[in-house]
Amino acid sequence: MKKQGNLKWWQLSMIGVGCTIGTGFFLGSSIAIKKSGFSVLAAFLLAALGTFLVFQQLAKLTADHPVEGSFCSYAREAFGDWAGFSNGWVYWSSEMLIIGSQLTAISLFTRHWFEQIPMWVFASIYAILGLIIIFTGRSSFEKTEHMLAALKTAAIVMFIIIAVLALCGMLPGETPDAQLPDRFHELFPFGFMGLWTGLIYTFYAYGGIEVMGLMAIHLKDPKESGKSGSLMLATLALIYVVSIGLAMLLIPIGAFNEENSPFITSLKPFHLDVIMDIFNGIFIIAGFSTLTASLFAVTTLMGTMAKNGDAPACFSKKEKAKVSWPALGLTVLVLAASIVLSLLLPKQLYEHMTTAASLMLLYNWIFILCSSKKLTKPELKGNIQIIAAFILILFAVSGTLFEKNSRPGFFVSLLFLAIIAIVTLLLKRKRARTR
Numbered sequence: 001m002k003k004q005g006n007l008k009w010w011q012l013s014m015i016g017v018g019c020t021i022g023t024g025f026f027l028g029s030s031i032a033i034k035k036s037g038f039s040v041l042a043a044f045l046l047a048a049l050g051t052f053l054v055f056q057q058l059a060k061l062t063a064d065h066p067v068e069g070s071f072c073s074y075a076r077e078a079f080g081d082w083a084g085f086s087n088g089w090v091y092w093s094s095e096m097l098i099i100g101s102q103l104t105a106i107s108l109f110t111r112h113w114f115e116q117i118p119m120w121v122f123a124s125i126y127a128i129l130g131l132i133i134i135f136t137g138r139s140s141f142e143k144t145e146h147m148l149a150a151l152k153t154a155a156i157v158m159f160i161i162i163a164v165l166a167l168c169g170m171l172p173g174e175t176p177d178a179q180l181p182d183r184f185h186e187l188f189p190f191g192f193m194g195l196w197t198g199l200i201y202t203f204y205a206y207g208g209i210e211v212m213g214l215m216a217i218h219l220k221d222p223k224e225s226g227k228s229g230s231l232m233l234a235t236l237a238l239i240y241v242v243s244i245g246l247a248m249l250l251i252p253i254g255a256f257n258e259e260n261s262p263f264i265t266s267l268k269p270f271h272l273d274v275i276m277d278i279f280n281g282i283f284i285i286a287g288f289s290t291l292t293a294s295l296f297a298v299t300t301l302m303g304t305m306a307k308n309g310d311a312p313a314c315f316s317k318k319e320k321a322k323v324s325w326p327a328l329g330l331t332v333l334v335l336a337a338s339i340v341l342s343l344l345l346p347k348q349l350y351e352h353m354t355t356a357a358s359l360m361l362l363y364n365w366i367f368i369l370c371s372s373k374k375l376t377k378p379e380l381k382g383n384i385q386i387i388a389a390f391i392l393i394l395f396a397v398s399g400t401l402f403e404k405n406s407r408p409g410f411f412v413s414l415l416f417l418a419i420i421a422i423v424t425l426l427l428k429r430k431r432a433r434t435r
Contacts, residue, residue, distance in 0.1 A: 355409025
């Protein structure tokens, strides 16, 4: 067990906000709107509830067992070496896939201003900048995420203000007719199936609690991790629902498309070119922030996995070093491969891989719930929370089977799980023979 750190609970909340608000919300919410219509607001609230229930279990584990490796260490303690190994590599794989998609997204945003420069140039620049932040240590990562969290939150607040001004007729152009749904079929234009298939994209917008789990050991009082998660999720749920709700009031649902942010799409009729450029910059900041968070998570986790024998011993971090050089080197290699793949593979295929990564994150959340059930010995209230979280997660995962664009991602995620399961089984047999 490590000594407790000097991180305050509200600082961890800010880090959580910084790690969570990214292109998954600024872009992925458009897909959710197309699938669900106005019921996407209910989907965001359901996903917030599910995320809250999972994080509460992670917070209980942190309070009782504040150890390095967070959810991976808890899985190992609860179910044995195989669980720690498989959980760690599932998370590592999903994060590396997400890193590649984030690099692609923010490079596309940057080409909005520099159309003649190849996308791989921007992807390489952002990757190097992210690695520099990780190389300088945890303190730099924390400060960067604090600053970027404030900027991203301010951008959403700015959109909310602009949208209210537009609805009040205080912007140039015609005052839009508020697209208020006044009938049930307008609230659920695609029925129950629309809510079901759109839920996975709203869950993806809350992905980031894993980094908070890895950082919780640095809290002054690890027992306050639950408080930090509650504040973070309440903040995110509020700004997500309000901002997306206002965007849908400005223009008809059919005007949204998967290739543009709902905020850009909803403000296009007002010809606010300068505002559009500002938002484009914010999207880049958001993507870079989540990119840095993922780099921090995979590099930190790799060092812990090496200590537990789940990765080569050379990946463990030296006592006085700020970062594990071999772990950072592996991240660089996979990062380079991600850049190449994101540029060479067809766009739709790479989107399937990103969907698979988000599903694998939810598989990790299931591990967290199982570990909490085994280690914390919950009573009636805790068991109800765990069961409710299971139902919401399974609801989101199963929804991908009923949507043609996300269905391939589901099967890709199963392929990744199968590969990791086979390696886990082989390693388990090898360890058994060694003993």
